[in-house]
Amino acid sequence: MDSLGPVVQIILFFWVPVSQQIGYLKHLNNNVETLKRETKELQDKRHQIQADVDDAISVGKTRVRLVENWLVDVTNIEAQVDSLRMEFEQPRTCLNGCCTNHFSRYKLGKRVVKKLKDVENLKAKGVFDKVAESPRRPRVLEMQTSLPRVQQSTAEETMEEIWQCLHDEENGIIGIYGMGGIGKTTLMKAINNKFIGTDHFNIVIWVTVSKDLNLGLIQEHIGKKLKIRFDDNEDMAEKRDKLFTQLKNVRYLLILDDLWEAFSLDQVGIPKPDKRNRCKITITTRFIRVCNEMDAHKQIRVRTLTPEEAWNLFCERCGDVVMSSEIRPVAEKVAEECSGLPLAIKTVGRAMHGKDKKEVWENALRALKGSSPEIPGMERQVFLPLKLSYDYLENEEIKSCFLYCTLFPEDYEIPIDELVRCWAVEEGFIENVNDLEEATNKGHDILERIKDACLLEKGSYGNKYVRMHDLLRDLAIWITSPSSSIEGSKFLVKAGEGLMQPPEEKMWRGVVRISLMHNKIKDLKITPDCPNLVSLFLNQSSGLVPVCSNFLRTIHSNFFELMPKLQILDLSRTGIESLPMSLLQLVNLRVLILSSCRDLVEVPPLGKLKELQILDLSKSGLKNFPQGIESLVKLKRLDISSTSFTAIPYTMIYGLPSLEEVSMMYLKEKVDGATFSEAVNMKRLRSLSISVSNLNGFIAHDMFHRWFSGLTSFHVEVKSAVFPPFSNKHISIGGCDKFPCGIEGLTKHAFSLYLYKSKGLTSLSKFQGDLKSLRHLLVSECSGVECIIDWREVGDDAFQCLQSLDLHRLLNLEKIFDGGAPPPLNTSLQNFRIIRVISCEKLRSLFSSSMVEQLHQLEVLHISDCSQMKEVIEGDELPHNSFPKLRILRLYGLPELESICSQRFMFISLEEIHVRSCPMLKKLPLFSSSIHEIKGEIEGEREWWERLEWEDEKARSLYTRIYKGP
Known part of the structure; x- marks a missing residue:
């Protein structure tokens, strides 16, 4: 155009726009037709794409945002074209219709051309690779949960514990366990929903596993959440690699709900949570074993509801009907029968909703007490889900x-x-x-x-x-x-139901086990036909309740005649005076328990009970030793403790070939040591409980020490040293002025030792080398004891296993440890966990500062009624981090105690402290600054409390919470 002359350029400059403007008017009709045609093609394309979108939506997909915007634009432009078409078809005139309004037609033509370009552009854009895609799953998928507001206390406490575990670094795998129906899944759904709107995890994945473990399905669930496509021909290993590749770069929370069997995370492709990746896995299960096998770092048990919470939940499900003065007393008992199990409370509550007749409620109570599934939904919604745990037990023996x-x-x-x-x-x-x-x-x-x-x-x-x-x-x-x-x-169970009469004889037929224990049946005047009966429990209340006149006293002479298969008979704590001769017809009887039958004066000769393996006559009223016991060649356990037999045929007992356990504690006449020497012939004996009158004869036999070392458990009581055993290898020695030679052979096998009123004892040093296995030591009322351990007399490992030390009423005890500090390599104190010192009046201190260093395992320290104690630790220089594991400190009745130690130090693990009657104490112990609450009680006069010196205001505030005043 530059080659043209100036005049021509000017003419073209003005002519082109003018010709374009004229074209809007001249070609209006053609342009409108073209617009209609292009718009029709655009509509056809819209219909096709909309149909494709509808098909995709029908299978759960969502349309692509670009397609969605295009469809909106097409709809809008179609409306605009229709408006133009209508305007074109309406005549436009001027001068009262005398001529066409060309200016109006010109403007319309210009708009038509512009709209035609818009349609063509939109038509060109209507080409898409895909019109819809699988929906993008939210990072945390909200789950429906029915956590009731009335469970707030129990549920929120457990939820808070789980929540804290999910936010700390120590617990990568958390196991949530509890019985079926207790609310584990409900709790975890609530936890899942708490992560909505948070950025703690990149993704939260929920997988319901259930009883039949299928690792492939677990992979599919996780892959679907991660939007990983697996081909049908891919095996587990290929899927594993895909999952691992994506999960290793994601901070995930994986919730495995209802896990019944453990599995390998590596096999599925799940990276193990650790401090580096900060991922977490929680599992819910009915089995503690699964938590262990999945290497759970933290195990949290879900508990049943408290009675108050259970009642509130029950009311929520039942409605206002339970508030009726007539219904409520029965409704409360019905709720109690659900025993705090949410599943049962909800099921029974729904079944009783709106029931306003007292008779209906009483029938429901009867059904629940009788373990009957009469209540609607009870069998299907409660018993059958619970039965899954029973079904999953490994074999019929365990079931x-x-x-x-x-x-x-x-x-x-x-x-x-x-x-x-x-x-x-x-x-x-x-x-x-x-x-x-x-x-x-x-x-x-x-x-x-x-x-x-x-x-x-x-x-x-x-x-x-x-x-x-x-x-x-x-x-x-x-x-x-x-x-x-x-x-x-089949069982007949009527235990603890307050029965005054035995069940009807027809109810006894066909059952294998019968329990009538803890009832008020005085007489058994029946002869029940029980061809299949194996176990029969007629015993009464536990040892906490004395035998009374309401308990069983009489058994009919023919009562046992028709019980040919009976193996276990328990008559303990009954008031029976004699046993009928029909007892001897129980030729298959294996267990006969007559413990605490105080009124029992005679039993028939037992020689015919050839299958008897356990015979318990302890605390019975028998005066004469039963005849025929020498014939019980299969007898494995015999207990005659606390009996008043006038004569005991020891030789006969020692000759029983199968005897493995013997208990002869607290007999009227103590066993003489010399008499017991024949016991070395009992080759199968593994457990012995015996009271002896002296030690000399007991340990004199040449074979004794080797035989005694072969016992797996024993409780030997010498003279009057009655005290419950601390372990399964326990010795109690009382009233010995002089310990006989050979005592070492007895004590060196013991795990626990009780020394009582033994005047000849001055210190434990005399037992050096013979107490290396000792774990628990109690020394009481031994007036000759001035110290417990003298480092100059014992070896480096004399008490290396000792965990608890109890010192009671040692009136002349001046030091627990003497002879200076323990040798550098000494290990005697390093396993001490509990020290209790009570009524040791001459003790002025407990430890020297040099001994504290070895007490790094000490957890409990109890000092009471030591009237001259000035301080707990003597000395000025304490090692760094003294008592690092001390959790519980008790100081009672210490009138002269001024301080724990002259040097201030901090108990970093202290959880509980009790101080009472320590009026001279100036300062309470320091504790870790991380403690927000401390348990225990501080008791003392207000004047003493006001005099106490405080390290800081926080300490004063924490102690104030547990101060009880005078």
Whole structure:
């Protein structure tokens, strides 16, 4: 254009725009037709793409954002084209319709051209690689949870513990365990939802595993959450590699819900959580074993609801009907029968919702007490889910042992030894092992397996008892009831129901085990036909309740005639005076328990009971030793402790060939040591409990020491030294003015030793080298003792295993340790965990500062009633970090105590402190600055409290919380 002349350039400059403007008017009709055609093609494309989108949405996909915007734009432009078309079709005139309005047509033509370009552009953009895609899953998928507000206390306490574990560095794998229906899944769903809106994890993955472990499905669930596509022909190893590659770069929380079997994380492709990757895995399971096998760093048990929480939840499910003055007393008992198990509370609550008749509630209470699944939903929603744990027990032997626990009353603290002993005999453990000890060990192993499945729990009175949750007991009774359709042994269980009369004889037929323990049946004047009966429990209350006149006193002479298979008979703590001769027809009887039958004066000759393996006559009223015991060649355990036999045929007892356990404690006449020397001929004996009158004859026999060392448990009591044993190898020695030669052979095998009123004892140094295995030592009322250990007289490892030291009423004790500091290599104090010093009036201090360094394992220190004690630790220079593990400190009745130590130091692990009647104490101990609350009690006069010196205000504040005043 530069080659053209200036005039021509000017003409073209103005002509092109003018011609374009004229074209808007001249080509209007053609442009409108073109717009209609292009718009129609655009509409067709929109319909096709919309159909593709609809198909994708129908299979769960979502349309691509670009497609969504395009469809909106097409819809908008179609409306705009329609508007233009309508405007075109409407005539536009001027001068009252005399001529066409060309200016208006010109403007319309210009808009048509512009819209045509928009349609063409939009049509060109309507080409997509994909119109829809799988929805992007949220980082945390919200889960529906029914955690009721009334569970706040128990649930939130457990949730807070889990939450803290998920936020610390120490716990990579957290195991949440508890019985079925207790709310583990509900809690974890609530935990899952707490992570919504947080950035603690890149992704939270929930996998429900359930009973049948399928590692491939676990991989599929995790892969789906991570949007990993697995081909149908990929094997587990290939999937594993894909998962590991993606998960190793992600901070994940993996929740494995309802895990029944452990599996290898490596096999699935899950990187193990550690401090570096800061990932976490939580598992919910019914089995402690699974937590252990999955290497859980922290195990948290989900507990049942408190009575108040259970009642509130029950009310929430039942509605206002439970507030009725007529219904409420019965409703509270119904709620109690659910025993704090949320699953049962919800099920029963739903079934009773709106029920306003007292009779209906009383019927429900009867059904629950009788372990009957009459209440709607009880069998399907409670018993069957709980039964899964029972079904998953490894074999019929373990299942049978679990069912055995139903024979004890509801809420009963079951003695483990008693339980295991019956299992060992009735379940035939003895036939499959070498001796009673191995059978007992097998019983304890089975007990742990049942506890592992949360079907039994630790008793309230410590490790020697177990308890069965009421709902699990109901489940077991349901399984074993004669009316149940489930195959297996049938039981008749009426334990602790207050029966005055025995069940009707027809109820006895066909059952294998019967428990009538803890009732008020005075007389058994029946002859029940029990061809299959194996176990019969007629015993009364535990040892905490004295035998009374309401207990069983009379058994009919023919009572045992029709029980040919009976193996276990327990009549302990009854008021029976004699046993009928029909007892001798129990030719298969293996266990006969007559313990604490104080009124029992005679029993028939027992020689015909050839299968008898356990005979317990302890604390019975028998005066004469039963005849025929010499014929019991299979007898493995004999207990005659605390009896008043006028004469005991020791030689006959020692001659029983199968005897493995003998208990002859606290007899009216102590066993003479010389008489007992023949016991070395008892080759199978493994457990011995015996009271002897003196030690001389007891240890004089040449073979004694070798025989004694072969015992796996013993309790030897010399003279009057009655004290419960601390261990399974315990010796109590009382009233010995002089210890005989050979005592070392007795004490060197002991784990615990009790020395009582032994005037000849001046220190424990005389036992040096013979107490290396000792773990527990109690010295009481030994007036000659001036020190316990003299470092100058003992070896470096004299008390190397000692864990607890108890010193009671040692009136002349001046020092626990004498002879200066322990030698540098001495290990005597390094395992001390508990020290208790009571009523040692001459003690002015407990330790020297040089000894503190070796007490680095000490956890409990108790000092009371030591009237002259000035300070606990003597000396000025304490080692750094003294008492690093001391958790509990008790100071009682120390009127002269001025300080713990003259040098101030901090107890870094102190959790609990008790101070009472220490009026001269100037300062309370320092503790770690990380402690926010300390347990215990501080008692003293207000004047003393106000005089106390404080290190800082925080210490004063924490101690103020536990100060009780005078």
